[in-house]
Amino acid sequence: MWNMYKKQKLxxxxxxRQWRDTADGINLSFWVSTEQGPVHILIDRQQAVCFVRRSNELKVDASVQxxxxxxRxxxxxxxxxxxxxxxxxxxxLREHLAYNKQQLLESEIKPTERYLMERFITASVExxxxxxxxxxxxxxxxxxMKPAEYEPEFNVVSLDIETEDLRGKLYSIAVTSNDVEVVFMNKDEPERHKGNGNIxxxxxxxxxxxxxFQWMKQHDPDVIIGWNVVAFDLDFLQWKCKQLHLPFDIGRGNKRDSKNAGGASSYQNSAILTPQVSGQLYIARIPGRVVLDGIxxxxxxxxxxxxxxxxxxxEQLLGRKKLISEDKNNAQSGGVPLDKxxxxxxxxxxxxxALAEYNLEDCRLVADIFEKTxxxxFSIQRAKMTGLAIDRQGGSTAAFDNLYLPRLHRQGxxxxxxxxQLNTKTSPGGYVMDSLPGLYENVLVLDFKSLYPSxxxxxxxxxxxxxxxxxxxxLDDTIPGFLEAEFSREKHILPDIVTRLWQQRDEAKKENNKPLSYAIKIIMNSFYGVLGSSGCRFFNPQLASSITMRGHEIIQTSKELIEQQGYSVIYGDTDSVFVLLGEGKERSECQSIGEQLQTILNVWxxxxxxxxxxxxxxxxxxxxTHYLRFLMPTIRGAETGSKKRYAGMIQTGADENSEKLMVFKGLETVRTDWTPLAREFQQELYKRIFNNxxxxxxxxETHDALINGELDHKLTYTKRLRRPLESYTSTxxxxxxxxxxxxxxxxxxxYVITLNGPEPIESLDSIPDYQHYxxxxxxxxxxxxxxxxxxxxxxxxxxxxDVFG
Known part of the structure; x- marks a missing residue:
């Protein structure tokens, strides 16, 4: 049963968002979260659109207008x-013309995306x-449908499952939401386990x-969160439903049509698991619900x-661990890790x-990580700024299209x-200055605020x-770029987009809206990368070079201006310069010099x-930043200064007795492919030297402890295989x-390097090669x-x- 309401405005x-082809045209489907509850929108009889040069006498089907x-x-x-x-x-037609991609224009845009972007709708809608x-x-x-300003209040469920193995028996499904916690436990004799209200x-x-599924329908979440929730939990549940001949009834609405690869053939309320462009990440398309994976x-x-x-x-964010941890059984002291x-x-x-509690705790951990971060x-604000689906990660080129194309069309x-594009020229990356290696006192960092957007x-x-x-x-009407580029002073789009985003970020900072501020920063900083990528429809070396080479010029000129003030610039990196003041200066004097240089450069x-x-x-x-002590190391085995690698010590407060913190950039202590031994050793050694x-x-003592086997629990290397194991033949x-x-x-x-070579920590049989470490x-x-x-x-x-020899 249903009732008709007159002229609602929500x-x-x-x-x-989904689409499908029908005999009467393309139908679009949008699910929307509102204060009045979920809303389903159907838009019918749409057309797919692209463009072709008028001079191109392309033959098309008679049904194509x-x-x-x-x-132009x-x-x-x-x-x-x-x-x-x-x-x-x-x-x-696109596939037929794949040999010459210059024939069609804007042919890759999906119907749902074009419908929204041409109305300037990102995520909030009236x-x-x-x-x-x-x-x-x-x-x-x-x-x-019109663009609007709306902050959603989502009903969020954290989901986790426990199974016998990757394709075995389903043990349990746990869900948490606010004060609701439930575990659906698969046991053959449930009457033996009464008295646990949430099981x-x-x-x-x-x-x-x-x-x-019945609980999901009653609780009706907008968002499902989890950890590897798409590639494992939902994938397993979908597989299990197929095995048991059950509909994967997890979406909103009552349609149960067949699975498809892109939303083109039919709507359904089953999850669709499809690989992202990278081929490694997966997304879930569930009508009416968003799935956000924590990773x-x-x-x-x-x-x-x-x-x-x-x-x-x-453990890093919350100071808590899972109830079953792989290192729980003495792994840190060299024992065999628990087989989880x-x-x-x-x-x-x-x-x-106990398993039910473990299952629930995983849900709680995920929910608390989402809250902590x-x-x-952040996901909401990014979707509102870019027009990308809230569950879509990356997608900077698509975000650029959403912001740019409708404005481009309005300009004709x-x-x-x-x-x-058939460009053969390349553009350089950010400018990185040759460094002057040394162990210094009082180094200032002057940083250009969002240099490339600026x-x-x-x-x-x-x-x-x-x-x-x-x-x-x-040429008086243009601004010169690089590689013979000339830019109109009056007719442009991207500078206005950046200006608007900049103003919105300033407002977000004033309101202490950190998620919005961070989302805008990421979007603005992605614009250069997009324009410099061959995967962008606007790729042109003249555009990218006019940004990066101008950045080179700005950093080099700023270095010269600072040196004219009598100071030495020991390093520069993309948008920063490192200025050496040297010994014998108080913090207040260093602060004053930094502010003076800031004013001089901005005015100039x-x-x-x-x-x-x-x-x-x-x-x-x-x-x-003011570094009290600063190290710019040499390239290992040479006397030349390194790049993008340094360490420094800062003081956090105005008081001379306030805490001093170590900052590492690009060194071993921040690299996961070095052992805990090296990272901890570097942190403590540098701290001692910087504090005299x-x-x-x-x-x-560290050397001796290593040789005596006292540091065996810190010798593990962690590295990733970049391709399938069997493909490693020559190296x-x-x-x-x-x-x-x-x-x-x-x-x-x-693994650990032993006297018999590298051995995995799960089966260590040999003594560590201490001399290697x-x-x-x-x-x-x-x-x-x-x-x-x-x-x-x-x-x-x-x-x-020698002392003990």
């Missing part, structure tokens, strides 16, 4: 629009029209799944961990209540297809602006750009040799700083041996 947030349009290419050729009744017709009350949701058919004892796998979300927000295992991330899978099997047979808010242009704003760097600039005959650039180009400067350099504390005895790096000795090697290999771990770390103190690791340890 605000909401788009959760999922070709219309002349008031649009960047080469100023007139274009026609091609309108297809079905998306598959456009796809077939819906106006007649609403039909369905069971559990409202439905609109062909409503008016639903089930008679079979089928019973578990059916009770779980991909954290990586998408540029979090970095030695391991993205839930146990490790939870066997322990899960044991608990299922002997203590299912504010990851849901269409864009080329991806991969159609260059785009200031020099009007823009794809359409380049097309306009190159067509203008009066403002006047110079006005005089040279008649443009307003958006460049802004900031005095960012004795260090020789520490070096000797045999240590991780490959160790992997060949494992029963079931994965991508991440943990002395020569390859301790000595290189120590010598990188001892070089500047006139000594070496070998001298210090040999002296110690």
């Amino acid at each position: 605000l909401g947030f788009i959760l999922s 070709r219309k002349p349009l008031e649009l 290419t960047f080469d100023h050729e007139a274009v026609d629009g091609l309108y297809f009744p079905q998306q598959r017709q456009l796809n077939t 819906i106006s029209g007649d609403a039909i009350q369905r069971e559990g949701y409202l439905e609109f058919i062909n409503p008016v 639903h004892w089930c008679y079979s796998e089928r019973d578990v799944l059916q009770q779980f 991909t979300c954290l990586r998408g927000a540029f979090y970095s961990f030695e391991s993205f295992a839930l146990d490790h991330v939870a 899978l066997n322990e899960i099997r044991r608990q299922y047979q002997e203590d299912p209540v 504010d990851m849901l808010s 242009y269409v864009a080329p297809d991806i991969g159609s 260059i785009i704003r200031t020099f009007k760097i823009d794809p359409m602006g380049l097309a306009e600039g190159l067509s203008q005959h009066h 650039w403002k006047q110079h750009l006005l005089d040279e180009f008649d443009i307003e400067s958006n460049l802004e350099i900031e005095f960012e 504390q004795p260090y020789e005895e520490y070096i000797s 045999q790096p240590p991780q490959v040799k160790a992997a060949r000795k494992m029963k079931n090697p994965g991508r991440k290999i943990q 002395v020569d390859k771990q301790l000595a290189p770390v120590a010598d990188s700083i001892l070089y500047f103190l006139g000594t070496t690791f070998e001298k210090i340890t040999a002296r110690q041996l």
